[in-house]
Amino acid sequence: MNKIDTHTSKGSDERSTATSLLRLGTRLKLSRQTRGLTLKALADAANCSESLLSKVENGKVSPSLPMLHRLVEVLGTNIGWMFEEADGEEGIVFRAGARPLIALDPLRRGEGISLERVIPYSPGHLLQCNIHHIEAGGESAGPIQHAGEEVGYLLEGAIELMVGDKTFRLTTGDSFVFNSELPHWYRNVGDERASIFWVNTPATF
Amino acid sequence: MNKIDTHTSKGSDERSTATSLLRLGTRLKLSRQTRGLTLKALADAANCSESLLSKVENGKVSPSLPMLHRLVEVLGTNIGWMFEEADGEEGIVFRAGARPLIALDPLRRGEGISLERVIPYSPGHLLQCNIHHIEAGGESAGPIQHAGEEVGYLLEGAIELMVGDKTFRLTTGDSFVFNSELPHWYRNVGDERASIFWVNTPATF
DNA sequence: GATTGATTGTCAAGTGACTTGAATTAGCAT
């Protein structure tokens, strides 16, 4: 009938370990992909076979501890965060008015600006997303530069956005995209509060 | 000396047509990919060979007009938009009401949905960003899965968002984040139009 | 300390998406 009843003793947590394996695998995979590595590349670097990696990523097999260690080392992470709790269901939706508000260090981020976190701070996230609230007359501190890409949408108000050596005047509903390597900053030029929905990827690859 | 001097007469615009071919191809490719189609799938639907598509997408060949027409038809775009200048203002700012609108293929993307491109098609972009406009009663076609991460903000209206096995009811101002590998879809449950500002990082790259 | 048994790990063959090159066909000017 049954090809195997070999695991007689362990049926109980069969499924749960299976899904947790899958989660580990998924993270490893994302981690690898984010770094633009191919299976083969990572396998070579971590000194194991491509096929093993494939199986690990798909939860068919659980890597030995030394193996896992080599993997996260190459990936530049640590084992701990491979197991960090996924933000799960609760981590998906965030209601208007129920998002954490961050008082900004005026020195670092500028005058009259507060940030509303749309994506909670957590190692699992690629994207960063905040709603910038800028009081009338407020402006961000000096130009910032970093790798990645930025996209934003003006939810309300009017601002002046400076990117590179260009200046734009935006009003509600306007949007923008640019490479984060360009120096950029902004200023509220209206007499009411302005809000920008702002997303950026840190990654360049 | 030279194996070919066959193109004697046309050397002048050689390079410019080459790059414009590439741009067309890039757009077609992005278009196809964002719809989750494989080369073969699109080729079958548009009644041409896989390899032709590949060449077109990589700018090795320029499609005949009828060919191109069939392609954009299947993709739910129009030819014009394949050639639309991606400039906005310096490619950075895009004004409300001046963003390209895409009619979606109802079969693939769902009923009563149209997309407003916030980030123009262009090879240089990591992020994808659209405003999804969903008519009352409209809903996206079956769940989609791909690698990456999604973040969105409900600009207006009320929707029901399904992610994994959870369902959420969102109203204006609510936001969400999740891993694209979770199957997800949505439905407009209000009696007015709903609009979602939606950003995602694509898979592989 | 060998024997058994499960499980990690490897090799090699398989698949699916995409690309390339040679051969064919359709368009079009002469």
Added chain:
DNA sequence: ATGCTAATTCAAGTCACTTGACAATCAATC
């Protein structure tokens, strides 16, 4: 037509990844 260019196809090739059968490893038991 005739000849030439350029679009299109077919088949073979590549690349990333997956799968299955076998080998090595490790741990518990006799």
